[in-house]
Amino acid sequence: MKLLEGKTVLVTGGSTGIGRAAAIGAARHGADVAINYASSDDKAHSCVAEIEALGQRAIAVKGDVADPATSGEFVARAVAAFGRVDVLVSNAGICPFHALLDMPVETVDRTFRVNLHGAYYMVQAAARQMVEQGEGGAIIAVSSISALVGGEFQTHYTPTKAGVHSLMQSAAIALGKHGIRCNSVLPGTILTEINKDDLADDAKRAYMESRTPLGRLGQPEDIVGPIVFLASDMAEYVTGAALLVDGGMFVNLQ
């Protein structure tokens, strides 16, 4: 069963990892897809080609989500290509692991601007378009298990993921009257570019695996079903919710 037939889905950070999997997964469910990305031109274009091979339409729009102007341009390009916006997956993010005591100001600033400010501007721009269309919509923010628990080398990152979930809660209230649902997915540890270096440490990777009751770290495809569900009419009474997708890592105290 195709859950997103006829819908236009926008995904930020769609060139690699979770965003790419979500974009292709949405296309498999019948959506046309616009992806935003920052630097990976080849990967963005191959994502578009993969979606087109599925028989759906796709565009890639390059832009830094931390720049407030990027969001308006992304939405405008999607509307020019497909005529409307039904779903936003706000996913773009960075996690430059670093210790607290010597954290550079620039690293804190950049992480906040990309992960939180970027999400805010994208949600606002997509919501404006959805309100203008007058037919509701769905917004899914890729938050994290890190919204709920800390990380020694993520003191600048975990507050952005808590912030993104909080943004979805408040946006759910602000946009409910327009029929726009806003939810978060909270992935656990998923094997992508963002943690390739961190998990190259065999001991760290084995430790993270040992904390996961389902016995393995996640793949980007593990996040697709939850995103598609929240984007679809199957979740028509779900808003302001957080869906943890972590193989059980969070509940594994002992």
Ligand SMILES: NC(=O)C1=CN([C@@H]2O[C@H](COP(=O)(O)OP(=O)(O)OC[C@H]3O[C@@H](n4cnc5c(N)ncnc54)[C@H](OP(=O)(O)O)[C@@H]3O)[C@@H](O)[C@H]2O)C=CC1
């Ligand atoms: N992997 C994990 O374990 C987890 C990840 N997450 C979250 O998932 C999201 C996706 O990360 P993941 O797939 O793992 O990592 P990846 O590094 O594979 O993907 C990150 C994506 O974000 C894009 N991006 C980065 N900075 C910007 C920017 N300034 N403007 C626009 N796009 C940007 C990248 O584009 P480009 O390559 O073109 O630069 C890429 O498409 C993040 O928000 C992350 O916090 C949450 C929980 C766990």
Ligand SMILES: C[C@H](O)[C@@H]1OC(=O)[C@H](O)[C@@H]1O
């Ligand atoms: C980058 C981390 O490995 C990843 O991102 C998160 O949000 C979680 O903390 C994961 O472990």
